[in-house]
Amino acid sequence: MSIEVIKPGLLSSLQDAGRRGHAALGVGRAGAMDEPSWRLANALVGNRDEEAALEITLAGPTLRFRQSAVIAITGGILEARADGQRLPLWTSCFLPAGTVLRLGVMRHGCRSYLAVKGGFDGEPVLGSRSTDLHARMGRAIQAGDILSIGAHAGARWFRSGKQIRALRWGLDPQPWLDYAQAPLALVRGHHYAALDDASQRALFAQRFLISKDSNRTGNRLDGTPLRLREPLELISEATLPGTLQLPPSGQPILLLAEAPVTGGYPRIGQLAAVDLPRIGQRRPGNGVYFRETSMDEAWQRLRDRDVSLRRLLQRIEQRLEST
Structure with a gap:
């Protein structure tokens, strides 16, 4: 399975959790800038946590899906259109083979995440598929690129067909996006x-x-x-x-x-x-x-956030299984 890049957008690159544990070699982490949004996008298509997604900055790409695919878009709010049809964000969507997905300018936030069931494939470097532009590990996507998708079983919550479809339910982005831009x-x-x-x-x-x-x-x-x-x-x-x-x-x-x-x-x-x-x-x-802030407060907030995120990830998995 593969996706053709028609237009690359402003800056789009493959990201996962990053290369942790290699600082002694002089290699930084890289990875998704908004890790919860990346994890939630993967969860909405039934992926495991470690699958790579496409991180989109400010203005999105135009992509042609050569085979049918299940996708989800989270993170910053932008307009998504599949063959001209408006596509909802923060939920799971089915795109038939040949669909052209156009992602527009971000109205809120700076980065969105496009996950596809099976994850974006590619040769891992030090255990990660993340692009590290600073270290020149990989590069941003360009027009004409072919993005491979990993092998996967079909999505139980969508039947095969020729119609663009979306689930009737989705996530509320409000708890995960910094609308108030608080300190x-x-x-x-x-x-x-x-x-x-x-x-x-x-x-x-x-x-x-x-x-x-x-x-x-x-x-x-x-x-x-x-x-x-x-x-x-x-x-x-x-x-x-x-x-x-x-x-x-x-x-x-x-x-x-x-x-x-x-x-x-x-x-x-x-x-x-x-x-x-x-x-x-x-x-x-x-x-x-x-x-x-103090270290104690910082650790407690991180623990509380991670507990909430894990609960939501489990709830998404259960909801998909019952859909």
């Missing part, structure tokens, strides 16, 4: 105390704007420059997604999914892991406020 929780970093007094206050008080020079490696944050009490001479130290660095410009950089494994800038904060999907759904020009 993001930040733990003080190793070099927070090196900020001068005004910058320490500004870090948790001012509104930053996500720069147009942002990508999957990191968001550059524009605002009143933050300053150190005195220059620091540092050796490179470990970094990971969510590390907030302060380069000489005074404009912080919040590292994201394709974060390098080491960095030499002062580390003034660490974003709570539970808020990584929220920053992953903010686009250039969006505002960012930080609020201070």
Whole structure:
């Protein structure tokens, strides 16, 4: 089974949970920027958690399905049309062979996820099919590409046919999308105390704007420059997604999914892991406020989110089996 890329969209790439556990080799994680949306898209088509999906940034691709397929689209809100017919998001849909799927401009959020039953196939690298643009592991899809789909059994909840169909039920995106763009929780970093007094206050008080020079490696944050009490001479130290660095410009950089494994800038904060999907759904020009949090609170919020997500994944599986 395969899908032909007619138009690639702004930036679309295959992503899964990423390459965890290879930092000692200098290899970052990569993976989906909004992991819950990626997991929910896979669940809606009956995939296992680890299947790769297509991560779509701001404007989607146009794809031709050479064989029939079961798909789901989650994450940021965009218009999806299959052979001109409007397609619902956050639910399971059947597309017959030959269907052309056009995904438009995102109205809310920054990244959507297209999952297909069987998952997008490809040769894993270090146990992952994720594209890492920063490390040049794979590339964004291009016009003319043929995307392979893994072997799978048919979907019990759809009978074969020539009609585009969607389930009568779907998920509410509200709990999973950051509509209010509330403050993001930040733990003080190793070099927070090196900020001068005004910058320490500004870090948790001012509104930053996500720069147009942002990508999957990191968001550059524009605002009143933050300053150190005195220059620091540092050796490179470990970094990971969510590390907030302060380069000489005074404009912080919040590292994201394709974060390098080491960095030499002062580390003034660490974003709570539970808020990584929220920053992953903010686009250039969006505002960012930080609020201070503790490690205990950050861990508890992550545990609570994961419990809710696991329960929903189980409920989706049960609902599909009974449909």
